[in-house]
Amino acid sequence: MKKRLALIVFPWLLALILPAMAATPLEGEPPLPEEISYVMLKGVVTSYGGAPAAGWMRTYAVIGEGAEVHTIVLPSGIPEEPPSPEENFTYSFLYVRLDNASIVELNYTGLDDLYISGVWSVYNVTFNYYGYENFTLNIETVISEAPGEMLVTNEWSLFTISIQEVPVIAGTVTLVVQRDFEIPQCDVVVDGEVNLWDLMATAQAYGTTPGLPLYDFELDFNFDFVIDIYDLLQLSIELGKEY
């Protein structure tokens, strides 16, 4: 059923995008610091409570106004072997989310490039798979509405997220985009434009959930742990947008 829906939606999106297809490199000088109003960051988690860990971070900040931060932490790293489709397996991670930002500023403490504070929630998420097709999902709240802050430092290269009663999450920034206009969120095949390449990457992962080989948090635009029609719809709204 999911595949059939993708087959219907995909050509329709293709027709929308093909006339506007022209991959452009990520260009454009970043605006002067005083002109930066939008920041998009992507990164990888490298430690959790000081111990090596894996995971991903995405942040969209509007300076002086608000921010979205989503982080996935795999405390024991990324499994080395992809699971077999015939076997039962479990995939667990921590989902860390900024619920409400109170301060979103550049150079706020004198030590940071970007500072975000607010209230955060942390969830323990476990997918129990019975083969690739069937699973049960268990989401347990570790903490909610806890005060915490995120700092980006070392010329936009490192980040730390410190939430009360939660081990510190630290990592490396892999992409930073600063603009004086709103940055689209669905340029996953990064070339400065939301286009066919992004659509193809998302369509290919259609129907997948965390732990399955084709699932990618990068493609789960609404962070609901499935790549489906809602992610394709969000992408279709941004089709053709450049930054």
Ligand SMILES: [Ca+2]
């Ligand atoms: Ca793209």
Ligand SMILES: [Ca+2]
């Ligand atoms: Ca999704």
